[in-house]
Amino acid sequence: ALSDQLNDTFARLRSKGRLSETDVDAALREVRIALLEADVNVSVVKSMLARVKERAVGAEVMKSLTPAQQLIKIVHEELIVTLGEDEAPLARPAAPPLVILIAGLQGSGKTTTAAKLARHLKSKGRRPMLVAADLQRPAAIDQLEKLGVRIGVPVYTDRGVKAPKLVKGALKAARSDSLNVVIIDTAGRLQIDEDLMKELAAVHKAADPDEVLLVLDAMTGQEAVNVANGFLDYIDLTGLILTKLDGDARGGAAISAREVTGRPIKFVGVGEGIDDLDAFYPERMASRILG
Amino acid sequence: SLMGSGRLDDSFWDDLEETLIAADVGVTTAAAVTEETRSRRPQDGAAARAALEVALVGAMSDEDRSLRLIGNPAVVLVVGVNGTGKTTSIAKLAARMRADQRRVILAAADTFRAAADDQLRVWADRVGVEVVTGESGSDPAAVAYETYQRAAAEGYDTVIVDTAGRLQSKSNLMDELGKVARVLRREAGEIGEVLLVLDGTTGQNSIGQARSFAEAVGVTGIVMTKLDGTARGGIAVAVEHDLGIPVKFIGVGEGVDDLIPFDPTEFVEALLE
Ligand SMILES: Nc1nc2c(ncn2[C@@H]2O[C@H](COP(=O)(O)OP(=O)(O)OP(=O)(O)O)[C@@H](O)[C@H]2O)c(=O)[nH]1
Ligand SMILES: Nc1nc2c(ncn2[C@@H]2O[C@H](COP(=O)(O)OP(=O)(O)OP(=O)(O)O)[C@@H](O)[C@H]2O)c(=O)[nH]1
Ligand SMILES: [Mg+2]
Ligand SMILES: [Mg+2]
Numbered sequence: 001a002l003s004d005q006l007n008d009t010f011a012r013l014r015s016k017g018r019l020s021e022t023d024v025d026a027a028l029r030e031v032r033i034a035l036l037e038a039d040v041n042v043s044v045v046k047s048m049l050a051r052v053k054e055r056a057v058g059a060e061v062m063k064s065l066t067p068a069q070q071l072i073k074i075v076h077e078e079l080i081v082t083l084g085e086d087e088a089p090l091a092r093p094a095a096p097p098l099v100i101l102i103a104g105l106q107g108s109g110k111t112t113t114a115a116k117l118a119r120h121l122k123s124k125g126r127r128p129m130l131v132a133a134d135l136q137r138p139a140a141i142d143q144l145e146k147l148g149v150r151i152g153v154p155v156y157t158d159r160g161v162k163a164p165k166l167v168k169g170a171l172k173a174a175r176s177d178s179l180n181v182v183i184i185d186t187a188g189r190l191q192i193d194e195d196l197m198k199e200l201a202a203v204h205k206a207a208d209p210d211e212v213l214l215v216l217d218a219m220t221g222q223e224a225v226n227v228a229n230g231f232l233d234y235i236d237l238t239g240l241i242l243t244k245l246d247g248d249a250r251g252g253a254a255i256s257a258r259e260v261t262g263r264p265i266k267f268v269g270v271g272e273g274i275d276d277l278d279a280f281y282p283e284r285m286a287s288r289i290l291g
Numbered sequence: 292s293l294m295g296s297g298r299l300d301d302s303f304w305d306d307l308e309e310t311l312i313a314a315d316v317g318v319t320t321a322a323a324v325t326e327e328t329r330s331r332r333p334q335d336g337a338a339a340r341a342a343l344e345v346a347l348v349g350a351m352s353d354e355d356r357s358l359r360l361i362g363n364p365a366v367v368l369v370v371g372v373n374g375t376g377k378t379t380s381i382a383k384l385a386a387r388m389r390a391d392q393r394r395v396i397l398a399a400a401d402t403f404r405a406a407a408d409d410q411l412r413v414w415a416d417r418v419g420v421e422v423v424t425g426e427s428g429s430d431p432a433a434v435a436y437e438t439y440q441r442a443a444a445e446g447y448d449t450v451i452v453d454t455a456g457r458l459q460s461k462s463n464l465m466d467e468l469g470k471v472a473r474v475l476r477r478e479a480g481e482i483g484e485v486l487l488v489l490d491g492t493t494g495q496n497s498i499g500q501a502r503s504f505a506e507a508v509g510v511t512g513i514v515m516t517k518l519d520g521t522a523r524g525g526i527a528v529a530v531e532h533d534l535g536i537p538v539k540f541i542g543v544g545e546g547v548d549d550l551i552p553f554d555p556t557e558f559v560e561a562l563l564e
């Protein structure tokens with residue numbers, strides 16, 4: 001583990017009482033490797049370690065800790081600060097419905113997450129509607145419809161119009177049926193696909209959403225920065241959802257996405273089941289990333 | 292930039308290593324390849340880049356990159372974690388094979404995920420191939436078996452088996468996959484090609500995925516998808532180098548023609564752009 005490696009590093013140095021710059025530089029080389037192996041973006045690692053160094057050099061080593069532990073404590077805290085708050089709540093609009101727009105790369109888990117959110121909010125006494133606005137992927141509408149049946153949530157569909165018009169129709173239907181949450185599933189897309197990003201912006205305009213959630217696969221690599229930035233440019237994100245955290249990916253993409261968007265991670269996906277949606281815990285995530 | 296004609300000092304090599312890391316090559320592989328290139332003492336930036344390309348291509352697999360279609364019917368088993376592009380890649384492969392005059396039948400052995408069979412059926416109709424589906428929640432090995440039997444009986448020469456996405460850390464799901472493979476091997480004698488589909492945007496976890504799937508069912512080839520995005524798929528270098536499994540195709544879009552044979556030289560050039 002990183003703490004053992006750092007203990008070795010520090011054992012070879014002569015630090016006593018305070019962390020010297022040489023000690024810190026040597027140790028940060030190890031930390032850098034750990035964070036990169038965890039898929040934190042290389043530029044993000046640079047700026048994060050610069051911050052850590054500033055706090056660490058000259059820092060007093062607490063009596064109960066080894067120098068290695070003291071440094072890891074600083075890194076851990078820095079990760080937690082970057083990962084942001086837990087319990088970031090969903091928006092509460094002045095008038096119903098709460099409109100949630102779901103977006104992200106292909107295969108990230110949007111459709112499954114949309115259904116999980118609907119299930120979660122229904123269990124809290126809300127009356128959700130799912131909107132099948134992915135008109136592109138084969139059987140995407142069927143997928144959302146089947147999930148809707150499973151959880152007893154209506155799914156708005158319209159195979160005859162484009163996504164922005166469909167969303168307008170969905171909002172109208174939600175209001176007339178007194179449904180107070182509208183969750184819009186969209187087609188996966190590349191952040192560099194201008195046509196599809198413009199379409200997403202049009203869907204965003206039609207929906208006028210209270211929440212715009214980027215669904216990001218926890219195993220995403222270095223491109224998490226570009227992906228998060230790309231989506232942020234076209235639609236003003238309000239939050240992130242990290243999926244497939246039930247796997248063994250370290251999840252450094254969370255750090256990257258948080259660093260560049262500043263938006264809170266509102267939920268995490270922890271399985272394929274309809275109940276597999278959890279709250280986000282920054283301390284747990286920080287430990288996971290550090291390894 | 293890698294072509295800069297400045298002197299090849301530490302910062303040049305650090306930048307080079309950082310370019311590789313940013314392409315998901317991985318910090319260990321990036322360091323090793325950079326070190327090897329540096330040790331050849333290239334004269335300038337251009338020579339360094341050329342040497343780096345040689346080092347990267349040299350690190351990759353020597354295995355045959357063509358599709359291994361063995362037996363009649365030949366069996367291709369497609370596996371991988373959730374959402375990587377297995378079902379879509381199968382549609383693309385089926386289209387290629389059909390253009391090659393092969394008689395293809397698909398097994399919709401993802402009996403778990405909502406509308407997985409619907410999705411494969413839409414693709415099968417578009418491509419003009421047959422598909423065998425099973426009851427939702429039924430045994431995927433049974434669908435694979437049924438499809439193989441039908442292929443043998445009705446003169447299909449190729450069976451492509453779609454399976455449910457599964458995270459490699461889930462041992463019960465990996466066991467389930469093992470059973471699908473066992474049944475196919477029992478019927479066919481061998482599975483000519485087991486394709487692991489890796490998402491090109493995934494980072495270091497792809498190595499663990501490749502190891503686990505190789506262990507569970509044996510992997511003969513990789514399809515790396517979504518390289519039409521900004522991800523450069525550098526992890527392919529480590530997967531090929533550490534495990535010896537060749538990338539056979541890359542996915543470059545959501546359309547049926549968006550699958551191209553993998554070329555290590557082109558791939559490495561794109562990596563360094
Ligand atoms: N293990 C696990 N699998 C997940 C999770 N979230 C989604 N999945 C799976 O990931 C795969 C992709 O999920 P989808 O919901 O279809 O993804 P999507 O983003 O809607 O995909 P596109 O619409 O094609 O862009 C499916 O197999 C899901 O069951 C999760 O938290 N854990
Ligand atoms: N841009 C791009 N998208 C792709 C590519 N390959 C697949 N996709 C998309 O990725 C998403 C997931 O593809 P699927 O074929 O459903 O993936 P899967 O591995 O079968 O997913 P599960 O069965 O749920 O595990 C779909 O939206 C596909 O259109 C590719 O090469 N490029
Ligand atoms: Mg979807
Ligand atoms: Mg599939």
